[in-house]
Amino acid sequence: MKHSDDASTKKLGTVCYLAPVFSPAIGGGVVYLELLSKYLVTEGVCEKFIIVTETFPGRANNEISENGKLQVIRKYPFRAGRNVKELYSYFQYFWQNLQFYSLPKFVRQLPVDILMVHGSFLNNPSSLWNVLKLIRYFSPNIKIVADLRDPKLPMRKVSTLKFFDLIISCSENITQRLEGDIDVYRKVRDIPIIVDVNRSNENDIMDAKLRYRLSGKVYVFSGSGLSVEKGAQRLLELVLEIRKKRRNVALVVAGKRRAWGKNFKQAEQEDWFHYLGQIPHNDVLSLSAGSWLDVNLSTVDSMPRHSLEALCSGARVILPKGVPEFDKECPACIGYEERIEDLASKAIRIAESRQDPCGYRVDRNRPRSVINEYVCALSELV
Secondary structure, eight states: OOOOSSOOOOOOOEEEEEOSOOTTSOSHHHHHHHHHHHHHHHTTOSSEEEEEEEOOTTSOSEEEETTTTEEEEEEEOSOTTSSSOOTHHHHHHHHHHHHGGGHHHHHHHTTOSEEEEEGGGGTSOOTHHHHHHHHHHHOTTSEEEEEEOSTTSOGGGGGGGGGSSEEEESSHHHHHHHTTOHHHHTTEEEOOOOOOOOOOOHHHHHHHHHHTTOTTOEEEEEOSOBOTTTTHHHHHHHHHHHTTTOTTEEEEEESOBOOOOHHHHHHHHTTSEEEEESOOHHHHHHHHHTSSEEEOOOSSOSSOHHHHHHHHHTOOEEBOTTOHHHHHHOGGGBOOOSSHHHHHHHHHHHHHOSSOOOOOOGGGGSHHHHHHHHHHHHHTTO
């Protein structure tokens, strides 16, 4: 659902964002919240932006910056930012749900004008639903916003979203899930993912390749980590197939490792697979731009940040299927093919073509455009 393109000059007061993770954890969600908080504060849109999230080893539980206008409060167990979920994390999840009951008093004391809740908190059984109702009861003036960033919300829970004053959807496939309930849909505002990336500098690319011992290598890159949902096994199979025709092509992956097996270990031993782990965001961008091809075969992304950033950085790409925005604008770059041989042929064709076949219009994702959308949407609440 659309709204005015002219941002209101009304101040938003104090905005509090309940987030599963924040810096120095890595991932698309972290980058999104860093950009959102930075621009809302520096543009003078809100008086204060407070991020409430999990603790992180080596970081203070209360950090203040931007002349007191940006505050990070770490109060929940360190679990979402971990590489691997241990059995202990289930206890931590239970403890986190108990701690949620301190939120009504917490937001009242700050005090908060707008409470934004990351959609991932709503995907699993949680006490947060009841806690939000308590906040509504004890602080009826606080506006509560659902910020939906992925399509995992169970369909049976869609109708419960009518509780919120505003629902932000970052992609068409999330909005489509909400269309069936008119009371929910009328509260939806479509706001694209914010991207603040320009074409990578050649010196930065060379430095990153030196740092990770990739100088002179021709490689397929993935910055989405290793997991079943992100298509890790199919990615490995794809590069193995490509190597039948382009023997010198390697696979380089950065991000969290949640999938591993003998195939990955063997490829690593044969020196055509390189797992870099979690590396700085700027290095991810540089390695993507310097790759032979950036490939994303995820099956769970609403609008994959890494692919958007790869496009902005100057990389050739294969994009995941099932993203309506990509389906409409750059079908030639989507990994539709079921047969791995066909997908490998497409990969070679894209990587070695003289012209980049991807025509996605990234202007809508630029900070000024996106922040204007947020200001318009949030200003309707105050």
